Amino acid sequence: MGAPGPRGVLRGEKNLEKITTDHPHGVGASAARPDGILKVRGEFAYSSDLWAEDMLWGTALRAPHARARIRSVDVSAALALPGVHAVLTHEDVPGRRTYGLEIEDQPVLAVDQVRYHGEPVAVVAADHPETARRAAAAIAVDYEVLEPICTEEQALDPARYGYVHAPAEYRGKAAGNVLHRQRVVSGGGVTDAVRARADVVVRGEYRVGMQDQAFLGPESGLAVPAEDGGVDLYVATQWLHVDRRQMAPVLGLPEEKVRISLAGVGGAFGGREDLSMQIHACLLAQRTGRPVKVVYGREESFFGHVHRHPATLRYEHGATRDGRLVYVDARIVLDGGAYASSSPAVVGNAASLGVGPYEVPHVSMEALALYTNNPPCGAMRGFGAVQACFAYESQLDRLAAALDMDPVELRQRNAVREGSLMPTGQRIDSPAPVAELLRRVKALPLPPAAGPDVRELPGALSNSTHGEGVVRGVGYAVGIKNVGFSEGFDDYSTARVRLEVIGGEPAAMVHTAAAEVGQGGVTVHGQIARTELGVERVTIHPADTGVGSAGSTSASRQTYMTGGAVRLACEAVREALFARGRARYGWTHDDLSLAGGKVVSAADGVLAGVAELLGGEYVEETRVYRHRPTQPLHPETGQGFGHVQYSFCAHRAVVDVDVELGLVRVVELAAAQDVGRAVNPSAVVGQIHGGSVQGLGLAVMEEIQVSEGKVRNPSFTDYLIPTILDTPPQPVDVLELADPHAPYGLRGAGEAPTLSSTPAVVSAIRAATGLTLDRVPVRPEHLTVQRPPTG
Amino acid sequence: MEFLRPATWDEALTLKAELPQAVPIAGGTDVMVELNFDRRRPPALLDLGGVAELGGWESDGAVVRLGASVPYTRIIEELSGPLPGLALAARTVGSPQIRNRGSVGGNLGAASPAGDSHPPLLAAGRGVQVEAASVRGTRLIPIDAFYLGVKRHALEPDELIRAVRIPVADGPQQFSKIGTRNAMVIAVCAFALALHPDDRTVGTGLGSAAPTPRRAVEAEEFLAGALAEGGLWESGGALDGAVARRFGELVAAAASPIDDVRGSAQYRRHALAVMARRTLAWCWAEYGERLERSAA
Structure with missing residues (x-):
């Protein structure tokens, strides 16, 4: 199928849609990012660079305890400091005192108790950030410290350990300290009779540590009080309209008086789905009548956003002797932390995707999220599918060993394909080339053995080995991720497109509320407009709430959803333009298209220039795009058409492990992924590279360490993310097998690579060490002094 | 917080004598982390960046006198021969940017148990001495006697590190x-x-x-x-x-x-x-x- 390479984009045979306009900077081209040069030069304005005349600086006082009652808060010393303009507690909140993405359970400022280490208790505005920090430190809070509820055992025994949210205040979707629970049962479940059909059974209990999104641009924004009593907020976020929906009731304002504009976003990965400083800055701006800027430092950032759910996953797989899966019986427990955030949806993903991209006749799956006094967890790239993928892929390796079968062969034998049934009863109705993706990564040539240069060895310049103890291992994994919002959510995006003439040339303006967080939405939305309107000049209007919601920049959905909306709006603009021509010139053609700034008939050639047709006027259309509807999952059986689209990626990891010191160097991380249609091939490869490295980080280093509810490493000194020297060569093989339900046949690409890279790396470490390794991240201790059993 | 910028070594010593709580800063790779995390709030910073002699080294063939603020990058490039252990350690410090700024003097001043230059200094032999100077004069502190506790060292409050004297390696x-x-x-x-x-x-x-x-x-x-x-x-x-x-x-x-x-x-x-x-x-x-x- 052609030689793979770092940019080896391979076209599948199943491209259903032909793009009529083959625009050089349109759909399918590796168009350059409009913000790329600014970012590389360090000239791009991020939200932390915002500035307004006469602005104040806001900061929060955060709880030093994981669980405590607040006996009193005395702000007088803070207010007495010169330069301090306001000190606010929950008593100063004009409207609702709680908010939340799905469940409104999180106080804007702590009310009589704190439920996690770092929970905001009060906010301060001062004329200098240092003054604000000193004022916050001067607030006297009298805490009655309580024993935190931190473990599964504690959370599931509220009679003994208590409630994170007292029953009278509980707003979750289950009861006790269970936030949400989802079962998936298929094929009648896993009965004794089913178990009896399995020749081989493997069991495992797996753990996933708390990963952080570790975006580089800290939470920041600027709130400006408006003359109409409302507020204008400039902020780095992922979903402008859902921020507004949560903010307005707290601020006591109608939604139209809360106007939000996207400021420059320095990465997100899910960590900006929940509110951080938005309400705090607006409250302070309302109170002081002055613009208020809030910028978190790195340490506060670790407390200021949700993390990936730590998880405990217990799996039992049964298979026949010839390697056919008979059943999967599994229980996934996710630590949701103190507040709900997006935990219910994460649970839904873990449950419905929990057996992986495999055909399994009998499934009994239960996934739940717990309330604890640990830091709140929510959205992060991969969203519930990451934790499950580490467990089911570890199980597949274990099963392959038990069957004495090649692990890739075992996976291929059970892989889903188009037409397969998921455990939810949903039939996969577009390409699902799982076996082919595995075949492709396996067929790649293996990298050569490490040379004598220490930089090529585990530990690199730390000079811990010159080859002693170094053993190579190879591992494989594949994963399945949903694209877009699932379970019956009314998921849509809005786009406004204007076509006008500027300087004698037709130009398009695309206006959406889609948050550009670094993923390249601004690039692909421009490409779509070029292709659909046949123009060269496209401007992307800054994202704001002046246009309808675009939905979140998450769930691998913005190229699909906002791309779909831009395409619809462009089609409407095109039709409006043709209608002008028909009215003015009496055209009767049904073969019109736009190309090179002209209206072209396939039969008669150029009919008119766009500039001539528009005269001095413009055409503007706004359209809403919805993906096909999904259904909620049945609460007891998990049955339902729950997901819009599935996305698949496979990895092969090659590692060198210093088995004496427990140090790992990932030598190569190859990926193969089906993206339906690569709207921007270069950006697609970038997504696959970035997602794979994030998964590598979870495999070998990234973890927020929490002990008794306290975060122990809130800094980049001790929360390690891969550097370029930890980032191996990553050959990428991109398939384009069109999904007939999606715009241009595309398949959301951003998350799938984050899933399988973690288990592939761990599988390779297992191959090198012979250890079982049930937990990520794998630490040097786990490979040496605290070795798990071999097996 | 005051920011003191002496132009000469004598001026630096005078300032340190006048304000012993002033924290010396050269590359800032340790001090700025402490400040940013609000772990300390000294009344003054004493910026040694303007004192040229701290940024140089000299050798008589037996001992290298390494100026306190010679950055790790230069140790790697210029001293891998006479000080191979220290140069190897310097390679492992931080990132290229940190190695361009950080120095052995700063490592000693911070006296963190995790400082990368300490182990090779200790191993390089009993002849390793920290040159501690003040308006009262200069004394040589043997490296064995320099580290007193977690982030505590043997300098007097009015002393600054001028240089480290390290014997040229006589073996691997x-x-x-x-x-x-x-x-x-x-x-x-x-x-x-x-x-x-x-x-x-x-x-x-x-x-x-x-x-x-x-x-x-x-x-x-x-x-x-x-x-x-x-x-x-x-x-x-x-x-x-x-x-x-x-x-x-x-x-x-x-x-x-x-x-x-x-x-x-x-x-x-x-x-x-x-x-x-x-x-x-x-x-x-x-x-x-x-x-x-x-x-x-």
């Missing part, structure tokens, strides 16, 4: 460090070894393994003894595996590590033993090659 030196990623990492633990054929001694240094950087004295004496007993200094003959193992055990035993976010005490001991064995093997191989070359 090695440095090895454990980090949980392949670059830009604070040591989980570190080990430096230096063979001193001139006086037939062995030098060691342990990092991130105790409240202060420290030597493994018993291990040094054991190894020096074993080398002497077997006539190995003269012959360069193969080292017994049992000697290497015992050396590793004694190095591990010299540590008093803790459990923290970077690693467990048990792992640190284990890794020190492994690094001790490996660095010994590398040094000994190099020593053998040197003997062969000089014989030829």
Whole structure:
């Protein structure tokens, strides 16, 4: 199928849609990012660079305890400091005192108790950030410290350990300290009779540590009080309209008086789905009548956003002797932390995707999220599918060993394909080339053995080995991720497109509320407009709430959803333009298209220039795009058409492990992924590279360490993310097998690579060490002094 | 907070005498982290960036006098020959940007048990001395007496570090460090070894393994003894595996590590033993090659 390479984009045979306009900077081209040069030069304005005349600086006082009652808060010393303009507690909140993405359970400022280490208790505005920090430190809070509820055992025994949210205040979707629970049962479940059909059974209990999104641009924004009593907020976020929906009731304002504009976003990965400083800055701006800027430092950032759910996953797989899966019986427990955030949806993903991209006749799956006094967890790239993928892929390796079968062969034998049934009863109705993706990564040539240069060895310049103890291992994994919002959510995006003439040339303006967080939405939305309107000049209007919601920049959905909306709006603009021509010139053609700034008939050639047709006027259309509807999952059986689209990626990891010191160097991380249609091939490869490295980080280093509810490493000194020297060569093989339900046949690409890279790396470490390794991240201790059993 | 910028060394000493709480800052790679995390709020910073002589080094062939603010990048580029252990350690410091700014003087001033330059300084021999200066004069503090506790050192409040005097290597030196990623990492633990054929001694240094950087004295004496007993200094003959193992055990035993976010005490001991064995093997191989070359 052609030689793979770092940019080896391979076209599948199943491209259903032909793009009529083959625009050089349109759909399918590796168009350059409009913000790329600014970012590389360090000239791009991020939200932390915002500035307004006469602005104040806001900061929060955060709880030093994981669980405590607040006996009193005395702000007088803070207010007495010169330069301090306001000190606010929950008593100063004009409207609702709680908010939340799905469940409104999180106080804007702590009310009589704190439920996690770092929970905001009060906010301060001062004329200098240092003054604000000193004022916050001067607030006297009298805490009655309580024993935190931190473990599964504690959370599931509220009679003994208590409630994170007292029953009278509980707003979750289950009861006790269970936030949400989802079962998936298929094929009648896993009965004794089913178990009896399995020749081989493997069991495992797996753990996933708390990963952080570790975006580089800290939470920041600027709130400006408006003359109409409302507020204008400039902020780095992922979903402008859902921020507004949560903010307005707290601020006591109608939604139209809360106007939000996207400021420059320095990465997100899910960590900006929940509110951080938005309400705090607006409250302070309302109170002081002055613009208020809030910028978190790195340490506060670790407390200021949700993390990936730590998880405990217990799996039992049964298979026949010839390697056919008979059943999967599994229980996934996710630590949701103190507040709900997006935990219910994460649970839904873990449950419905929990057996992986495999055909399994009998499934009994239960996934739940717990309330604890640990830091709140929510959205992060991969969203519930990451934790499950580490467990089911570890199980597949274990099963392959038990069957004495090649692990890739075992996976291929059970892989889903188009037409397969998921455990939810949903039939996969577009390409699902799982076996082919595995075949492709396996067929790649293996990298050569490490040379004598220490930089090529585990530990690199730390000079811990010159080859002693170094053993190579190879591992494989594949994963399945949903694209877009699932379970019956009314998921849509809005786009406004204007076509006008500027300087004698037709130009398009695309206006959406889609948050550009670094993923390249601004690039692909421009490409779509070029292709659909046949123009060269496209401007992307800054994202704001002046246009309808675009939905979140998450769930691998913005190229699909906002791309779909831009395409619809462009089609409407095109039709409006043709209608002008028909009215003015009496055209009767049904073969019109736009190309090179002209209206072209396939039969008669150029009919008119766009500039001539528009005269001095413009055409503007706004359209809403919805993906096909999904259904909620049945609460007891998990049955339902729950997901819009599935996305698949496979990895092969090659590692060198210093088995004496427990140090790992990932030598190569190859990926193969089906993206339906690569709207921007270069950006697609970038997504696959970035997602794979994030998964590598979870495999070998990234973890927020929490002990008794306290975060122990809130800094980049001790929360390690891969550097370029930890980032191996990553050959990428991109398939384009069109999904007939999606715009241009595309398949959301951003998350799938984050899933399988973690288990592939761990599988390779297992191959090198012979250890079982049930937990990520794998630490040097786990490979040496605290070795798990071999097996 | 005051920001003091002396243009000369004398001016710096005068300012430090007038305001002993002033924190000296050169590259800022440690001090700025402390300030940014609000761990300390000194009344003044004493910026030594304008004092040119701190940024240079000189050598008489026997001892290198390394100015306090010579950045790691220059140590790597210019001093890998005379100070191989320190240069190896310098390579593991932070990122290229940090190595362009950070210096041994700063490492000593911070006196963190995790400072990468401490182990090779300890291993380089008893001749290593910190040149501490004040308006009262200059004194030389032997490196063994410099580290007093976690982030505490033997400087008087009015003293500044002018330079470090390090004997030119008379034998092979090695440095090895454990980090949980392949670059830009604070040591989980570190080990430096230096063979001193001139006086037939062995030098060691342990990092991130105790409240202060420290030597493994018993291990040094054991190894020096074993080398002497077997006539190995003269012959360069193969080292017994049992000697290497015992050396590793004694190095591990010299540590008093803790459990923290970077690693467990048990792992640190284990890794020190492994690094001790490996660095010994590398040094000994190099020593053998040197003997062969000089014989030829």
